[in-house]
Amino acid sequence: TTEQQQQSNKLNEQDEEDFIKNNYVARTLLNESQLPPITWSNWYREVNWPQAILLCLEPFVALYGLFTTSFMWQTTVFTLIWYFLTGFGITAGYHRLFAHRAYEATKTLRYILLTFGAGAVQGSAQWWARGHRAHHRYTDTDLDPYSAHKGMFYSHIGWLIFKPRRKPGVADVTDLNRDQSIQWQHRNYLSLAFFMAFVFPTLFCGLLWGDYRGGYFFAGVLRLVFVHHSTFCVNSLAHYLGDAPFDDRHTPRDHYITALVTLGEGYHNFHHEFPSDYRNALKWFQYDPTKMLIKFFKRIGLASNLKEFPQNEIQKGRYTMARKDLDQFGQSITWPKTNTDLPLISFEEYQQLSKKNDGRALVLIAGFIHDVSNFIDSHPGGRAIIQSQIGKDATVAFYGGVHDHNTAAHNMLAMMRVAVCKYGGEVEHLKRRLGHIQTPTPIFA
Amino acid sequence: TTEQQQQSNKLNEQDEEDFIKNNYVARTLLNESQLPPITWSNWYREVNWPQAILLCLEPFVALYGLFTTSFMWQTTVFTLIWYFLTGFGITAGYHRLFAHRAYEATKTLRYILLTFGAGAVQGSAQWWARGHRAHHRYTDTDLDPYSAHKGMFYSHIGWLIFKPRRKPGVADVTDLNRDQSIQWQHRNYLSLAFFMAFVFPTLFCGLLWGDYRGGYFFAGVLRLVFVHHSTFCVNSLAHYLGDAPFDDRHTPRDHYITALVTLGEGYHNFHHEFPSDYRNALKWFQYDPTKMLIKFFKRIGLASNLKEFPQNEIQKGRYTMARKDLDQFGQSITWPKTNTDLPLISFEEYQQLSKKNDGRALVLIAGFIHDVSNFIDSHPGGRAIIQSQIGKDATVAFYGGVHDHNTAAHNMLAMMRVAVCKYGGEVEHLKRRLGHIQTPTPIFA
Ligand code: HEM
Numbered sequence: 001t002t003e004q005q006q007q008s009n010k011l012n013e014q015d016e017e018d019f020i021k022n023n024y025v026a027r028t029l030l031n032e033s034q035l036p037p038i039t040w041s042n043w044y045r046e047v048n049w050p051q052a053i054l055l056c057l058e059p060f061v062a063l064y065g066l067f068t069t070s071f072m073w074q075t076t077v078f079t080l081i082w083y084f085l086t087g088f089g090i091t092a093g094y095h096r097l098f099a100h101r102a103y104e105a106t107k108t109l110r111y112i113l114l115t116f117g118a119g120a121v122q123g124s125a126q127w128w129a130r131g132h133r134a135h136h137r138y139t140d141t142d143l144d145p146y147s148a149h150k151g152m153f154y155s156h157i158g159w160l161i162f163k164p165r166r167k168p169g170v171a172d173v174t175d176l177n178r179d180q181s182i183q184w185q186h187r188n189y190l191s192l193a194f195f196m197a198f199v200f201p202t203l204f205c206g207l208l209w210g211d212y213r214g215g216y217f218f219a220g221v222l223r224l225v226f227v228h229h230s231t232f233c234v235n236s237l238a239h240y241l242g243d244a245p246f247d248d249r250h251t252p253r254d255h256y257i258t259a260l261v262t263l264g265e266g267y268h269n270f271h272h273e274f275p276s277d278y279r280n281a282l283k284w285f286q287y288d289p290t291k292m293l294i295k296f297f298k299r300i301g302l303a304s305n306l307k308e309f310p311q312n313e314i315q316k317g318r319y320t321m322a323r324k325d326l327d328q329f330g331q332s333i334t335w336p337k338t339n340t341d342l343p344l345i346s347f348e349e350y351q352q353l354s355k356k357n358d359g360r361a362l363v364l365i366a367g368f369i370h371d372v373s374n375f376i377d378s379h380p381g382g383r384a385i386i387q388s389q390i391g392k393d394a395t396v397a398f399y400g401g402v403h404d405h406n407t408a409a410h411n412m413l414a415m416m417r418v419a420v421c422k423y424g425g426e427v428e429h430l431k432r433r434l435g436h437i438q439t440p441t442p443i444f445a
Numbered sequence: 446t447t448e449q450q451q452q453s454n455k456l457n458e459q460d461e462e463d464f465i466k467n468n469y470v471a472r473t474l475l476n477e478s479q480l481p482p483i484t485w486s487n488w489y490r491e492v493n494w495p496q497a498i499l500l501c502l503e504p505f506v507a508l509y510g511l512f513t514t515s516f517m518w519q520t521t522v523f524t525l526i527w528y529f530l531t532g533f534g535i536t537a538g539y540h541r542l543f544a545h546r547a548y549e550a551t552k553t554l555r556y557i558l559l560t561f562g563a564g565a566v567q568g569s570a571q572w573w574a575r576g577h578r579a580h581h582r583y584t585d586t587d588l589d590p591y592s593a594h595k596g597m598f599y600s601h602i603g604w605l606i607f608k609p610r611r612k613p614g615v616a617d618v619t620d621l622n623r624d625q626s627i628q629w630q631h632r633n634y635l636s637l638a639f640f641m642a643f644v645f646p647t648l649f650c651g652l653l654w655g656d657y658r659g660g661y662f663f664a665g666v667l668r669l670v671f672v673h674h675s676t677f678c679v680n681s682l683a684h685y686l687g688d689a690p691f692d693d694r695h696t697p698r699d700h701y702i703t704a705l706v707t708l709g710e711g712y713h714n715f716h717h718e719f720p721s722d723y724r725n726a727l728k729w730f731q732y733d734p735t736k737m738l739i740k741f742f743k744r745i746g747l748a749s750n751l752k753e754f755p756q757n758e759i760q761k762g763r764y765t766m767a768r769k770d771l772d773q774f775g776q777s778i779t780w781p782k783t784n785t786d787l788p789l790i791s792f793e794e795y796q797q798l799s800k801k802n803d804g805r806a807l808v809l810i811a812g813f814i815h816d817v818s819n820f821i822d823s824h825p826g827g828r829a830i831i832q833s834q835i836g837k838d839a840t841v842a843f844y845g846g847v848h849d850h851n852t853a854a855h856n857m858l859a860m861m862r863v864a865v866c867k868y869g870g871e872v873e874h875l876k877r878r879l880g881h882i883q884t885p886t887p888i889f890a
Pocket residue numbers: 363370372375379380381382385386389394397398402403404405406408409412413578581582616617720
């Protein structure tokens with residue numbers, strides 16, 4: 001009725017108000033203003049031009065370099081090394097150390113990671129970690145600076161190309177504010193980045209084997225394109241491709257392809273559940289070279305206090321998702337009818353029904369009456385054997401008296417139930433399967 | 446007490462008598478006599494000399510041939526082909542067609558399979574199928590001619606080398622007795638086997654490319670050793686190595702290594718559950734060339750009525766075993782205490798306890814009081830934030846009022862429960878998580 005409808009609507013409104021009152025994100029989104037949506041008429045004012053130019057131009061510069069520069073194997077090797085060094089600066093440095101504090105590092109290691117991380121040209125660690133902490137704190141909401149719900153283009157690179165419509169959600173970075181090395185890198189970021197990303201590779205390849213051009217185009221630009229998109233994939237691909245072995249409330253997913261592409265940051269479902277864990281994945285075959293590197297740092301005394309989430313809680317998450325999956329699988333299967341779904345008849349009625357010449361073949365086994373008409377001709381034990389049990393109680397025969405049927409046969413039988421027999425047919429205890437006939441008589445003495 | 450003990454023993458005896466009375470296998474084992482165990486003093490009388498000599502000598506003959514015969518690529522190719530042809534005679538013929546009737550075959554195909562099967566020198570199809578049907582009917586018991594419970598040596602080859610201590614269990618082979626092709630092969634078995642296993646390969650390789658010696662040693666003997674042990678592995682390895690995705694009442698197991706070694710008979714757990722199914726495995730990546738062959742036979746009109754077990758029942762078996770596994774996994778995890786395990790205190794008592802300066806940090810969330818003393822310093826949100834909630838009700842804060850904690854945080858929290866708060870703290874409805882804050886504001890219009 002309309003009155004009930006109105007009442008129900010009013011309750012929903014009340015619920016919504018309560019929710020907003022009690023939820024930080026909802027409240028913040030309502031109270032903070034946002035910039036208007038980007039349209040075809042205003043887009044050029046909403047572009048972050050420095051970042052957009054760098055990111056959109058670099059692949060073309062790299063391509064140009066590819067087509068106009070000869071290869072020297074030394075440069076190729078150095079390009080790979082530089083890819084890993086600057087990449088690890090982001091994964092082991094910016095991400096697991098500075099953003100998540102998943103381990104502790106000596107001053108030396110901090111400066112090393114900050115320097116190589118600068119070569120990945122992803123902003124200062126201060127800026128990067130602040131945004132990343134908001135990403136974890138407000139995952140999938142509008143306070144998440146690279147929310148996957150805004151689409152793969154946006155979460156991959158769009159958020160850097162356009163000016164964000166909102167500030168990212170509040171995140172506590174007081175520890176970073178007080179860190180000398182972080183502040184040093186933040187103050188000197190532009191020069192550091194320019195030097196590590198372009199100047200150093202060019203000079204290194206030039207001075208050592210005379211390949212300035214290759215040093216710039218390959219170890220510099222091309223390498224940077226790959227480092228950039230490796231990291232970007234952690235925000236796009238890792239929130240899209242794969243499964244959710246630990247929790248499926250949000251978008252992060254686990255996948256080995258993502259791992260290969262991102263220097264081992266591909267088990268993102270694990271990571272968002274256990275962000276302070278220094279590992280991205282647990283099994284030895286799950287690609288996580290960053291974890292290996294951190295363990296190596298510990299071995300040589302540069303790192304300590306490698307944080308791990310309690311194993312029990314990790315397994316709990318795994319169990320819960322596996323249970324959810326399995327329950328879903330169980331729903332897709334058709335199960336037998338139970339007592340409550342079937343009519344109750346007496347043994348005598350059962351015998352009467354069996355005598356009727358109506359083509360139906362009924363057999364009583366373990367308290368249920370089964371219509372085996374469609375099965376009797378394909379019975380592996382033969383038709384005659386079942387025929388002889390029509391109108392009788394075949395419990396013992398079915399449970400080993402004649403043949404100890406396997407589980408599949410029991411399951412098949414249960415699907416043929418049509419009634420329950422009062423007082424259950426033969427007594428319960430005959431249904432027990434005892435194991436001692438499995439013990440063989442020894443043949444060798 | 447001794448009287449209770451005697452009473453209990455008497456009941457067990459009664460149970461055992463009932464069991465034997467109602468179980469065909471138990472009764473048969475008691476009533477049928479068996480030969481005495483094999484000892485060091487009587488073993489030479491208990492050996493099946495013809496079979497033992499063939500099986501124990503052939504590998505040495507093959508080795509001798511390997512070291513004294515030069516290789517011709519044509520012979521090598523033919524050896525491989527002959528391995529597959531005679532092997533398929535066993536798998537597609539003896540096993541899936543004649544023993545299990547998993548499909549129907551034209552007369553032509555039957556004769557072809559019987560002929561190649563003879564080349565595998567494993568007895569006539571009549572004899573082979575009769576034993577195999579007993580294997581399925583009495584799996585793992587003493588009526589199983591190659592029972593896995595007698596050890597891997599016995600189930601692999603020992604049962605052929607020694608005279609069995611018992612007849613195999615009764616198995617119905619009236620259909621085979623009436624089959625013309627089966628009887629023809631049975632009558633002419635020895636000549637057929639000798640011809641297909643040794644004469645034909647020798648002559649073929651000799652007449653076509655002059656390699657009589659290679660034809661005999663490689664395509665004949667060496668090939669036979671491999672065919673023999675491929676099949677033997679289905680009785681030894683397949684009842685030992687791998688997992689039980691469908692049922693674990695008995696020894697059969699699934700494993701891809703077994704599949705590779707046995708021409709696709711390696712998914713033995715599936716097979717024993719669904720023996721009349723013409724497939725040994727379901728997935729495309731599970732090695733089962735025999736299944737492919739049978740499908741091919743159907744394509745060219747030589748086979749028909751390829752039997753499949755109902756998919757629902759196959760999935761049911763899968764589900765049940767997966768559920769069993771998962772339940773076991775769940776047992777290995779430590780779960781939180783529930784209401785019934787915890788003391789009940791009032792909100793006022795909680796506040797009093799919190800005021801005490803005993804170093805304990807207590808926080809009330811969602812009706813439970815938690816001791817967070819050991820956690821407060823490693824809280825990702827910081828110590829102060831939790832400190833401010835000691836002695837208060839932090840439900841709303843924890844559920845999104847301050848931070849919408851992830852599932853792992855909820856699980857961790859639950860492990861810290863020490864008491865239940867009367868009247869549950871904040872009302873139930875505030876615990877609901879609503880999803881609408883995930884809906885993003887579009888940034889592109
Ligand atoms: C009424 C429903 C029945 C169903 C659905 C059923 C189902 C099956 C199935 C699936 C098998 C082959 C699987 C296995 O190896 O265990 C089988 C075998 C057999 N069944 Fe039944 N059965 C039924 C009743 C009976 C009864 C009442 C008897 C005996 C009185 C019987 C005697 C046998 C025998 C002797 C075999 C062994 C055949 C062989 O492996 O050679 N079955 N049955």
